[in-house]
Amino acid sequence: MTTSATSRPGRRAFLKGMVAGGLLAACPVQTAGAPSSAPVPVPTETVFTTCDMCFNRCGVAARVTGQGKERRILKLDGNPHCSKSRGMLCARGNAAIAMLDPAERLTTPLLRTGKRGENKWKSISWEEAYTLMADKLRGIARDHTPCGMLFTPGADTHSQFVKRFAEAYGSFNVTTHESLCLLSGHRAFMDTFGEVPQPDLLHCDYAVMLGANRFEALVMPDTADAMQAMRRGAQLIVLDPRPTKTARLANEWYAIRPGTDLAFLLAVAHVIIHENLYDRAWVEAHTTGLEQLAEHVRSCTPQWAAAETDIPAEAIIRIARGLAAAAPRSMIYPGRRTSDYVDSTQIRRAFAIVNALLANYDRKGGLMSTPAVALKGYPLDAPWYDHNQEDRVDAAMAPMLFKAEGAFVLTREAILAGKPYPVKGWFLYKTNPLGTAPDRARTLAMMEKLDFIVCMDVQLSDTAFMSDLVLPAPFYLERDDPYFVVQGGPAGPAVMTRSAVVPAPGQCKPAFEVMQELARRLDLADCFNFSLAELKARQEAGLPGLKEATAEKGLLELDVPLYGLRAGQPFKTPSGRIELFSQQYADKGLDPMPVYQTPAKAPQDRPFRLVAGRSAAITQSASTNNPLLFELEPGNTLDMAPEAATALGLRDGDMVRVTSSVGEECLRLAVVPGMRADTVYMHTGYGGLSPARKRVHGVGGSIVALQESAADAICGNSAIHTTYVRVTRHTETV
Amino acid sequence: MRHLKSVLALTLITCLCASMAFAVEGNSRKGKFLYRKHCRTCHGVNASDLSPSSKVQADWKKLYANMGTIPCQKDWGAISDADKKDIFSYLHEFAKDSPTPASCQ
Numbered sequence: 001m002t003t004s005a006t007s008r009p010g011r012r013a014f015l016k017g018m019v020a021g022g023l024l025a026a027c028p029v030q031t032a033g034a035p036s037s038a039p040v041p042v043p044t045e046t047v048f049t050t051c052d053m054c055f056n057r058c059g060v061a062a063r064v065t066g067q068g069k070e071r072r073i074l075k076l077d078g079n080p081h082c083s084k085s086r087g088m089l090c091a092r093g094n095a096a097i098a099m100l101d102p103a104e105r106l107t108t109p110l111l112r113t114g115k116r117g118e119n120k121w122k123s124i125s126w127e128e129a130y131t132l133m134a135d136k137l138r139g140i141a142r143d144h145t146p147c148g149m150l151f152t153p154g155a156d157t158h159s160q161f162v163k164r165f166a167e168a169y170g171s172f173n174v175t176t177h178e179s180l181c182l183l184s185g186h187r188a189f190m191d192t193f194g195e196v197p198q199p200d201l202l203h204c205d206y207a208v209m210l211g212a213n214r215f216e217a218l219v220m221p222d223t224a225d226a227m228q229a230m231r232r233g234a235q236l237i238v239l240d241p242r243p244t245k246t247a248r249l250a251n252e253w254y255a256i257r258p259g260t261d262l263a264f265l266l267a268v269a270h271v272i273i274h275e276n277l278y279d280r281a282w283v284e285a286h287t288t289g290l291e292q293l294a295e296h297v298r299s300c301t302p303q304w305a306a307a308e309t310d311i312p313a314e315a316i317i318r319i320a321r322g323l324a325a326a327a328p329r330s331m332i333y334p335g336r337r338t339s340d341y342v343d344s345t346q347i348r349r350a351f352a353i354v355n356a357l358l359a360n361y362d363r364k365g366g367l368m369s370t371p372a373v374a375l376k377g378y379p380l381d382a383p384w385y386d387h388n389q390e391d392r393v394d395a396a397m398a399p400m401l402f403k404a405e406g407a408f409v410l411t412r413e414a415i416l417a418g419k420p421y422p423v424k425g426w427f428l429y430k431t432n433p434l435g436t437a438p439d440r441a442r443t444l445a446m447m448e449k450l451d452f453i454v455c456m457d458v459q460l461s462d463t464a465f466m467s468d469l470v471l472p473a474p475f476y477l478e479r480d481d482p483y484f485v486v487q488g489g490p491a492g493p494a495v496m497t498r499s500a501v502v503p504a505p506g507q508c509k510p511a512f513e514v515m516q517e518l519a520r521r522l523d524l525a526d527c528f529n530f531s532l533a534e535l536k537a538r539q540e541a542g543l544p545g546l547k548e549a550t551a552e553k554g555l556l557e558l559d560v561p562l563y564g565l566r567a568g569q570p571f572k573t574p575s576g577r578i579e580l581f582s583q584q585y586a587d588k589g590l591d592p593m594p595v596y597q598t599p600a601k602a603p604q605d606r607p608f609r610l611v612a613g614r615s616a617a618i619t620q621s622a623s624t625n626n627p628l629l630f631e632l633e634p635g636n637t638l639d640m641a642p643e644a645a646t647a648l649g650l651r652d653g654d655m656v657r658v659t660s661s662v663g664e665e666c667l668r669l670a671v672v673p674g675m676r677a678d679t680v681y682m683h684t685g686y687g688g689l690s691p692a693r694k695r696v697h698g699v700g701g702s703i704v705a706l707q708e709s710a711a712d713a714i715c716g717n718s719a720i721h722t723t724y725v726r727v728t729r730h731t732e733t734v
Numbered sequence: 735m736r737h738l739k740s741v742l743a744l745t746l747i748t749c750l751c752a753s754m755a756f757a758v759e760g761n762s763r764k765g766k767f768l769y770r771k772h773c774r775t776c777h778g779v780n781a782s783d784l785s786p787s788s789k790v791q792a793d794w795k796k797l798y799a800n801m802g803t804i805p806c807q808k809d810w811g812a813i814s815d816a817d818k819k820d821i822f823s824y825l826h827e828f829a830k831d832s833p834t835p836a837s838c839q
Contacts, residue, residue, distance in 0.1 A: 194830075379774065380770075402833075572830045
């Protein structure tokens with residue numbers, strides 16, 4: 001695909017119409033804590049970079065003053081040139097500035113001197129840290145093969161170097177945060193469409209969101225697109241057991257019974273097929289298995305689904321007809337986090353199947369094919385080790401793992417069992433499984449099986465706190481990154497830049513430098529035979545205009561076609577078509593079409609299903625301790641329906657004890673009108689273990705301490721909506 | 735008689751091809767190493783002109799069954815049959831319609 005630096009004025013000018021012109025001006029800024037009579041510092045320079053407070057990667061304009069040691073960031077704004085983020089920056093993006101305070105940060109390598117969890121450390125030099133790591137990694141490879149090391153990179157741009165090191169070292173065991181989040185959805189869409197499409201909410205006229213809370217759990221550009229589409233009259237239907245802000249703002253909201261999304265979707269398919277509401281020519285030309293699907297959903301009537309979902313049959317029929325009438329500018333919104341149930345891949349297959357019936361693929365207002373954008377790099381020639389394991393430690397534990405991502409929950413079980421082989425070391429970079437993986441006690445037990453744990457991060461996260469060696473990483477505003485691609489749905493793809501705006505505190509080192517030096521000490525220098533500057537130069541050479549555009553605007557937006565990309569081409573599936581019926585699933589003994597099962601009843605002594613979600617002001621455990629964001633979300637509550645609270649004799653603000661089969665936590669109750677009476681909710685990222693994260697250490701309840709361990713039966717993705725809890729009054733003085 | 739022999743020969747070739755086509759069962763991880771060592775020098779170095787995701791699994795199977803038709807085969811030197819099987823296993827496992835299509839690297 002050819003690309004050019006020329007922006008298409010129509011599309012992007014339209015999107016940028018949303019951006020307030022004032023953002024372009026660098027206004028005088030009142031810094032926090034400055035006395036009102038003090039002179040207001042004025043930024044003298046704007047540096048464009050890319051936010052790293054969450055996965056969205058929004059463009060940032062850092063307003064800077066001073067030079068050398070006096071250089072500091074006064075304020076962060078959205079980059080007005082960034083179409084994906086509409087020139088905006090959310091609360092988390094703004095609060096990034098608080099992370100520059102060295103008091104919030106790791107600034108030197110720390111070696112544990114007490115037992116894990118005793119919080120006894122000594123500062124060591126990088127030389128000592130490298131020597132220790134090289135010795136330990138050499139020993140683990142010798143005694144347990146290279147696969148005896150587990151690597152868990154984060155999601156930022158330097159994470160690729162941790163993966164590169166793992167491959168050079170010879171470990172197949174790389175497990176990412178994605179297997180605690182979104183892989184079920186990816187599995188489902190890959191196996192149905194052959195790719196993971198992007199939603200075009202901007203041009204959509206009728207969207208159904210199941211569980212997605214796009215007006216709080218922000219995803220750009222989807223959040224902005226949904227708002228804008230609704231302003232011009234698009235219909236948004238939300239199915240969620242909680243009265244989220246998205247639910248409250250939707251045209252229709254149904255408090256669906258948790259675990260019954262699939263019944264709803266099969267009934268929607270039933271109505272569309274049996275009322276002949278689909279574009280027969282398109283569906284017949286692009287899909288396979290329509291006849292089997294029609295037969296499969298024959299008995300899935302709206303009346304049947306109503307009894308399962310608590311959504312009236314008339315509403316299901318109306319929604320199905322609404323979707324079909326607006327098609328192809330309609331969709332079942334694919335969502336982002338899909339780690340809900342053990343059959344989440346099949347549930348998300350149903351998302352994909354209904355979208356296929358809407359004929360919305362690769363069309364405006366539907367699901368967009370992702371434009372391919374490749375950046376040049378340095379190829380890796382990793383050595384081959386005859387003395388190694390055959391495969392990943394979790395390879396046989398799910399039939400369709402993503403081999404590059406693995407499955408954290410399954411890997412953890414394999415390590416605990418010591419089978420099929422022992423894993424004895426763990427290297428983590430900017431990810432915190434003790435704050436994000438279900439069943440925290442089980443993760444702690446897994447860590448006890450390991451001889452050596454290294455955690456590299458910007459703060460002493462819970463996982464770093466329980467590690468043996470902690471390495472200080474620079475925050476994104478202090479770091480140079482390689483260029484990277486972001487996909488912006490209807491805003492198109494862009495290549496982003498991230499450059500150090502201010503120096504890092506203390507002895508922080510970027511992951512590239514650490515992995516390169518570690519590789520050198522393990523005789524793997526050939527695998528890192530380039531500098532970051534050389535890598536960026538190669539990327540620039542491969543994409544004309546990149547260097548100039550990023551210098552001027554902080555990004556290069558690529559002018560590529562966004563619709564009709566796959567016209568006339570076979571889909572990347574075994575049949576070359578959209579697979580309503582999956583023969584490869586049948587061949588593996590899996591249901592070739594999603595089969596609904598009524599959720600098991602809650603245990604009598606734990607009647608509430610615990611569900612997870614996100615606030616607009618925090619990103620899991622990574623940002624709850626941020627002083628600015630903590631002002632907005634000072635701890636979490638257990639959200640419960642009024643009738644459920646009344647039945648338990650509880651009132652808003654009471655301290656409650658929440659008990660699951662694996663843990664118990666205490667936090668305040670929030671009575672939330674509109675919640676389903678059988679469901680409770682709490683924010684993630686509180687009740688942390690690490691005393692260094694003082695605002696959230698022991699504050700609120702930890703959801704991962706309560707969540708039971710379960711995994712998607714097809715891809716091994718975590719399943720975090722399978723936990724039932726008991727709620728009682730907490731009588732101790734707090 | 736000649737016609738019958740031709741039919742038998744064709745049937746035999748078809749069966750042989752079919753059996754070979756489903757015999758891509760080498761070590762795909764080693765195949766990745768071998769592909770980089772033997773193939774990538776010509777087939778580009780990154781986002782190359784040929785990678786596992788250049789073809790669908792069925793096409794890799796066909797190609798494996800008909801290696802004689804591959805234009806660059808003469809340049810393969812002394813790559814053993816076992817190594818070829820590993821390389822094709824890698825190409826097949828990460829084909830563009832596979833559960834895990836290869837990315838650029």
